[in-house]
Amino acid sequence: MNESSNGVAGADGALAVSMRDVTKVYQMGEVEVHALRGVSVDLEVGGFMVLLGPSGSGKSTLLNILGGLDVPTSGQVLYRGQDLTRADEGELTQYRRRRVGFVFQFYNLIPSLTARENVELVTEISEDPLPAPEALDIVGLADRSSHFPSQMSGGEQQRVAIARAIAKRPDILLCDEPTGALDITTGIQVLEALERVNREYGATTAIITHNAAIATIADRVISLADGRISRQHVNETRAAASTIQW
């Protein structure tokens, strides 16, 4: 839908987020854990990126920094030219509130709220949100809107989480292993939902996965190893989610 979706990194497409030489060091008492050791990544507007890498390689850390959940130890993160590393807690909150949608591996729905109410949790604090039923419709759960998380399967819960993430019409959609706990069919359903949001609403999307097969639906694939980018790869054509071989 966007020219840059076929382009290479740093090409003429406008940048949603750009990271420069980002490092992240966790201080664990005596020990320093280097989760990121100088990573530079650009996310073009409307792009679909997949992050691969072994466990502990720093994927979640990267995503959290992109989403304003965490701040880097050094380096720079620019969102449309605005420096997130200089933002204070209030500004980061506003950034997350207005721009970012998150989908987590363990769904993280509020157990005491129904599917629809979980989505409303977001629509109520957003400026121009999708109506909650519409968001649920996009992920194919219109008929489950009054169900509580405990009454839904894992895949359904994950799709509610996606509906919740997209309902605010985010600029950036960040998903940490959204299919990690799901079987093939449900995983594909979830990916289709993400794909659709990326395509129809133009949300810049980044997905963490352990499953290399999923990489085929992205237009850019970044592999992390030990806190560094070990490989970058641009797909000439994006495969449809439904065609993925698990």
Next chain:
Amino acid sequence: MIRALDRKLLRDLWRVRSMGLAIAMVVASGIALLVASLICFDSLETTRDRYYARNEFGDVFANAKRVPRWVAGSLDELPGVDRVDTRVVAGVTLDVEGTSEPVNGRLISLPDSGRPVLNGITLRSGRWPDPGRAEEAIVNERFAQGHGLALGDQVFAVINGRRQRLEIVGTALSPEYVYAIAGGDLLPDPTRFGVFWMARRHLATAFDMEGGFNDISLSLAEGAAPEPAIVELDRLLEPYGGLGAIPRAQQISHWYLQNELTGLRGMALLMPMIFLGIAAFLLNVVLRRMVAVQREQIAVLKAMGYSNLRLGLHFTQWAMVVSVLGGVLGIALGALMSAGMLGLYMEYFRFPDLIIRWSWGHILGALLACGAASVLGAAAAVKSVVKLPPAEAMRPAAPDSFQVSLLERLGLRRWLTQPLRMVLRNLSRRPARAAMSVIGIAFSASIMVLASAAMDSFEELMQLQFNVVQRQDVTVTFFEPEGRAAFYELASVPGVIEVEPLNGASVRLRNGHRNRQVGIQALQPDARLQRVVGADYQPVRFDRAGLILSRKLAEVLAVEPGDTLRVEALQGTRPERDMVVSATVDDLMGVSAYLEPEALQRFLSDTATLSGAALGIDPAARDSVYAALKGMPVVAGVALQHAMLENFETFVAENVNNQLAINLLFAMVIAFGVIYNTARISLSERSRELASMRVMGFTRAEIGVVLFGELAILTAAAIPVGLALGYSMLAGMVAAYETELFRMPLVAEPATFAWSSAAVVVAMGLSAAVVRRKLNRLDLVEVLKTRE
């Protein structure tokens, strides 16, 4: 439209409703006490002030032996004086039909024309006496009720040995006798003390007061201090046997009323603070647990862009809802309680009408107090919400770090089963929380101790007074100091087994600007009936020359043994002399100065000093002794030991048991609130491990040990702390209640401690039973499936 976050709030509230309810009950108890005390305080104060104002209750009171009428004119000139009322007032013994006992009466003159200038009486039934008729009198309502006297009934006053008929034409209330208590009594006894108002002319004739008066009341101009008027009044009355003027603050009925109001205000402050403090602690524990459980939810909400403020508010709201619910419940409960309390007060304090006052400011204050408690309780939880970094929360909480507990390190390890070790490690991992739980439970025990030990102390005061200090059956007081003849007359009454003279005189003790008017008593070193007893319950020995003072009196006058006091007699030739204070004595009722009999005799030179006598009588001859006493002209008052004891027992039965039940209830609410919440939190924290243990094959009883072992240890630790705390609170209260009228000994019966401990244990059993049901319903699959 309810917002999604608020809906979460509502459902959270519902899910932990039992904990919320337990906390709300604690809040409700505190607020109920607060509101009830405040309503009582406001109502009684307003009622009193209006009553005083409407009936023009005096500001300064004095009496003298006999003051000629012309002196009245100069009373107006005293500094700050607005209005003056002079009366004839006489203490008499009464002969009431249906009672063989001599009853104490007070006759008060009414002006021959018009109504009293000050201390107006409020007619409750009947009419005013006809000034032309000597026998017509108005009686105080309580006495009429106590004896079932109706209009037209008669009683007899013994005046100068003659029975004078009084016909009741009306009943009334007076601001002077709101608390109608005879001097020397601890509790008002409606049947033992009657006040009669009758035409001045006849009263004056009977008591040789024609052209004179013996009682003065003054009202002061607004803002005028009583002291200057008192000084001048004393000087003015001195030639006429003035006995020292007192300000309203020392007027006996007012003093008791004021004391009660002060107590109410203390209760309105202290008890609710304890309750709300405990509620705040419980809210804190529950909320912190809630935040811990909802760690990931909070992180998600943060990731979505909910601000710290909004989320902090979310948890504060939970606390708010709980405490405001408790507050509203408490206000309603308090309003109900206040009706009951006021009813009781009206039994003892007599007002023509009760003005119920209930200030919105106070209600608002109560709700604000709840709000403050909830904010306080939520603060720590909110802080941890704010501190929670959204990114880190996305990973499961690190397993809590545990240590081998101290007991185990001390070598007890071998003896501890695995579940017991878990209990010990759980406790030692969160020592602060364990300590808070102990304190919370301890408070519930302390409230019980305080409530029932206060009663123990009061009872001890009574026992001491009646069995150790005053061992006589009857105490007789004379109108005026008498000589030996009166003593022999009493001794010769058939049925009187033992007589002990009570020698004393009215004096004023002066130390610089401090002074007190007291009775100086001479007690025989070998006294068997009326004795002076110190804190060690041993009779004080009069082997030293000089003045012995009640400790309280020494405090008031700021003297210590070795200091010198100016002693001014208020009778006879009014001699004055400096005397050295040789010792103080820890007596419990009233304040007195004691002197060795001969020293007293020397001080007063030839004046008679026999002010009364203590009698031991043959129970079989009671009625004839009473009859003889009623007929003796010198007798002004008769106090009966058995009547005082019975009155006290009635008082205990009517009030104390109620009070005890209420306190027991409140203590149980606190104990249950604390223990139940502690248990529920443990259950929630441990449901995973408990479920795992069940999966491994532990029985319900075995996993019960983990949960209830912790409770049992906390409770066991809390009980001694609570008992000690209650005892020290009692000590504080006894010290605070020390007055010139009485001092309570510090006593707590073993039964009190046993009861208090039992109440806490019962509360623990109840909580354990409720939690046990939840434990039994623990769904193993469900618990293990979810990610903690």
